[in-house]
Amino acid sequence: MAIIFCENLTKIYRSGFWKLKKVVAVNRLSLTINEGEIYGLLGPNGAGKTTTLKMVVGLAKPTSGKILIMGKEPKDSEIRKNIGFLPEQPYFYEYLKGYELVYLTAQMYGKEVSSKRIYEVLELVGMIEAKDMFLKNYSRGMLQRIGLACCLITEPKILILDEPMGGLDPIGRKEIRDLIIQLKKAGKTIIFSSHILSDAEMLCDRIGILIKGEKVKEGTISEIVGEEIYEYEIIFSNVGEVYLPEIKRLAKDLIRSGDKWMATCEEEGKREHLLSLIQNFGGRLHSLIPRRKSLEEYFFTFMKEKRDAL
Amino acid sequence: MRFKAIILNTFIESLRDKILIVLLVVGFILMASSKFIKPLALGEEIKIIKDLSLSSINFISVLIAILIGGRLIYKEIEKRTIYLVLSKPIKRWEFILGKYLGQMLLLFLVIGILTIAFGIVLLLTGVPANFLILLPNLLLLFQLSIITSLAIFFSTFTTPLTASIFTFILYFIGHLTRDLKALAQISKSPIVKVIANFLYYTLPNLANFDIKGKVVHEIPISFFLIYLPIIYGILWTLGLLYFSFLIFEKKDF
Numbered sequence: 279m280a281i282i283f284c285e286n287l288t289k290i291y292r293s294g295f296w297k298l299k300k301v302v303a304v305n306r307l308s309l310t311i312n313e314g315e316i317y318g319l320l321g322p323n324g325a326g327k328t329t330t331l332k333m334v335v336g337l338a339k340p341t342s343g344k345i346l347i348m349g350k351e352p353k354d355s356e357i358r359k360n361i362g363f364l365p366e367q368p369y370f371y372e373y374l375k376g377y378e379l380v381y382l383t384a385q386m387y388g389k390e391v392s393s394k395r396i397y398e399v400l401e402l403v404g405m406i407e408a409k410d411m412f413l414k415n416y417s418r419g420m421l422q423r424i425g426l427a428c429c430l431i432t433e434p435k436i437l438i439l440d441e442p443m444g445g446l447d448p449i450g451r452k453e454i455r456d457l458i459i460q461l462k463k464a465g466k467t468i469i470f471s472s473h474i475l476s477d478a479e480m481l482c483d484r485i486g487i488l489i490k491g492e493k494v495k496e497g498t499i500s501e502i503v504g505e506e507i508y509e510y511e512i513i514f515s516n517v518g519e520v521y522l523p524e525i526k527r528l529a530k531d532l533i534r535s536g537d538k539w540m541a542t543c544e545e546e547g548k549r550e551h552l553l554s555l556i557q558n559f560g561g562r563l564h565s566l567i568p569r570r571k572s573l574e575e576y577f578f579t580f581m582k583e584k585r586d587a588l
Numbered sequence: 589m590r591f592k593a594i595i596l597n598t599f600i601e602s603l604r605d606k607i608l609i610v611l612l613v614v615g616f617i618l619m620a621s622s623k624f625i626k627p628l629a630l631g632e633e634i635k636i637i638k639d640l641s642l643s644s645i646n647f648i649s650v651l652i653a654i655l656i657g658g659r660l661i662y663k664e665i666e667k668r669t670i671y672l673v674l675s676k677p678i679k680r681w682e683f684i685l686g687k688y689l690g691q692m693l694l695l696f697l698v699i700g701i702l703t704i705a706f707g708i709v710l711l712l713t714g715v716p717a718n719f720l721i722l723l724p725n726l727l728l729l730f731q732l733s734i735i736t737s738l739a740i741f742f743s744t745f746t747t748p749l750t751a752s753i754f755t756f757i758l759y760f761i762g763h764l765t766r767d768l769k770a771l772a773q774i775s776k777s778p779i780v781k782v783i784a785n786f787l788y789y790t791l792p793n794l795a796n797f798d799i800k801g802k803v804v805h806e807i808p809i810s811f812f813l814i815y816l817p818i819i820y821g822i823l824w825t826l827g828l829l830y831f832s833f834l835i836f837e838k839k840d841f
Contacts, residue, residue: 291840335675338840355677363675369668371597373604385593386676428672 280346281436281467282311282334287343289329289491303329305491306343311469313435316462318478319471320573321488322581327471328366330488331440334469335363347436359387362429366440366471368421372414376405376424379413383428391431403427404453418445426457437461439470443477455481479573487577489584503576509569510549512541517561528552538564590678591686598690602656608698611655615648615702619709634715638804641709642724645702646800649695650759653732656694657739658752660687661836670841681833688740688829695732699725723814724800730821731797735759737828738792744835761787762794792824 289304304326311317319327332338334345336352350357370379377396384391400406403423408416416424422445429437442458443451451474458468458481472478478485479499487495487502495502509530515538517525522539526532528548529541543549549566556563602608622637661684664670673683703725710717738758742751761768765788772784796817802809 332671332841337671337674355679358675358677361675363671365668365671365675367668368672370672371601371669373601374597378600382593382597383672383676385596386590386673386678388590388677 279313280310281313281348282309282469283344283346284309284330284334285344287330287333287345288341289326289333289338290341302491304333304340307488307491307493309486309493309496311467313467314462314465315483316458316468316470316481318482318485319469319488320473320475320478320485320577321471322473324490325488326491327488328440329491331363331438331469331471335361335438359432360435362432362434362437364422364425364429364437364439364442366444367418368425370413370421370424372412374413375410376400376413376416376427377409379424380427380431384431387432389432396431399427399430402430403457419447419450422446422450422454426454430461435465435467437466437468437470439468441472442470443472443474451477475574475577476572485573487580489581494584495580499573503571503573505570507568507570508544510543510546511565511567511569512543512549512552512556513564513567514539514541514556514561515564517556517559521555521559525552525555528555590676591682591689594673594678594683594686595690595693598660598687599693602652602691602694605656607655608652608694611648611652612698612701615644616705618644618647619702619705622709623713633713635804637709637713637715638717638721639800641706642721642800642804645699645706645725646728646798648702649698649728649732650735652698653691653695653735654739654752654755654759657691657736658743658755659748660691660740661743661832662746662748662751665839665841668841674841680837684740684744684829684832684836688736688825691736691740692729692733695736696729699729699732720803720809723809724798724803727797727799727814727817727821730818731794733821733825734762734792734794734828737825737832741828741832741835744832744839758791759794762792763798764795765791765793766795793820796820 285308287304287307287309288302291301291303293299293301307326307330309317309330319330321327329338333340334347334352336355336358339353345352347357348360352358374382377400380396380399381391384396397406397409400409403426405420405423405427408420408424413421413424422442426439426442429439439458443454446454455477458470462468482499484496484498485502486493517539522532525539525541528551529543531540531542533540541552543552553563553566619641622640625633625636625640664673674680703722735755739751739755742754746754768784768788772781772788775781775784799809799813801807802813
């Protein structure tokens with residue numbers, strides 16, 4: 279069932295002193311986000327991701343087109359009870375403390391929440407220790423986390439996260455990823471924009487790629503990237519130096535890492551041959567990993583094709 | 589009453605603003621200085637102490653209304669904190685109203701604190717006073733309501749500095765509107781007459797709220813001089829807030 283539905287959504291900004299210059303930020307965008315799914319809105323800077331999300335939460339009004347959230351338009355402020363929104367590079371009231379901000383956010387939803395609930399959410403996003411610190415002293419990652427706490431405090435059904443992993447270190451990104459997976463399990467619908475494609479690949483049920491305000495591709499990762507294996511990665515050890523040239527002849531690449539070797543090959547036949555050689559030479563097989571094209575690789579190829587076509 | 593969160597937030601923001609502390613300290617110093625003026629007052633010390641203290645309360649609270657009020661809306665837009673608020677089930681008019689009420693709550697507190705300080709000055713200097721001395725502060729509150737609404741109105745479409753300058757200019761002209769009327773009557777130029785009359789009838793007449801002189805000189809004050817400015821203040825406030833809603837409603841963030 280569609281929880282967010284956008285049809286022919288267009289946003290044109292006017293700029294310049296006389297407002298005569300038109301900038302099309304989003305162009306005839308149609309989207310259907312289903313209940314309980316994680317949808318990733320991907321695209322380069324200026325693709326219209328943030329503008330789309332702002333229109334969904336009612337911060338910007340569409341020039342034309344329709345948005346329905348659970349059957350109602352975003353201008354119906356009551357519908358926003360069901361939405362938790364984390365803006366890109368979140369800016370909060372610097373004069374507030376972490377705990378105060380979460381409390382105030384719950385008040386904005388018209389809900390009285392207990393201290394216990396606030397502590398629970400702060401614990402969930404790993405901010406319990408910093409609850410009494412003024413927000414002006416928070417790092418970018420801490421602001422991102424407290425922003426998530428604000429999104430979660432009233433347990434909304436839909437979470438709209440604009441670049442939720444932006445500015446986070448790898449550990450912080452992993453924690454936020456795990457949290458998003460946990461929230462999906464709890465039945466939340468999550469729509470997020472990102473330029474970190476590996477994160478989108480790990481999280482999203484479906485993605486939509488925007489370029490210059492238009493949706494150019496949509497589907498599951500495998501529909502977009504394809505299931506085709508393009509390479510096998512074999513990691514092994516304990517093979518004598520004398521046997522390595524034979525392995526090297528079959529492999530596309532052979533790289534040493536400590537006491538282990540990593541061989542890559544593209545064909546299934548070569549893979550089988552390599553495995554039997556390693557076994558015959560008395561080697562120890564550590565792993566065999568089939569590699570599919572990553573979303574990142576797909577994205578770069580796609581963008582290059584688009585640029586070349588222009 | 590979801591916008592009570594906005595009221596509370598605006599109040600906390602202003603309360604934790606260093607400008608407030610600085611201006612309050614300046615207010616205390618101004619009032620305390622009346623103790624040193626007393627020997628120079630040549631028998632007029634009672635009037636001077638009352639006048640100086642009431643003027644200090646007026647000056648400080650107007651400055652707070654203009655300086656903090658001018659930043660109320662624009663700062664939220666500039667710092668993008670508005671995203672946090674308007675993505676919640678809060679209507680845009682609730683946001684404007686919440687900002688206005690939060691600021692008024694602060695000004696009420698400021699007038700309260702300065703009035704207590706005024707009471708202490710009266711006690712220390714042994715100047716007699718009755719409850720009528722509080723009337724200028726009551727009308728000041730309604731004058732501040734217009735100033736805050738003006739600052740919010742300008743703040744919806746200009747920068748804090750411009751909003752503060754515009755509000756200050758209108759505050760200044762607002763105290764000269766009677767002179768504008770007089771100018772219209774005595775001027776022989778039809779253009780000057782039209783402009784002076786136009787300004788007199790379109791700008792808020794803030795001099796209506798100033799009864800300090802009458803209170804200090806113990807001139808009897810008619811009932812109309814109290815409740816008419818109050819109604820006038822409420823109407824101007826509602827009008828300005830309504831136009832602020834209209835501008836704000838059309839904005840994209």
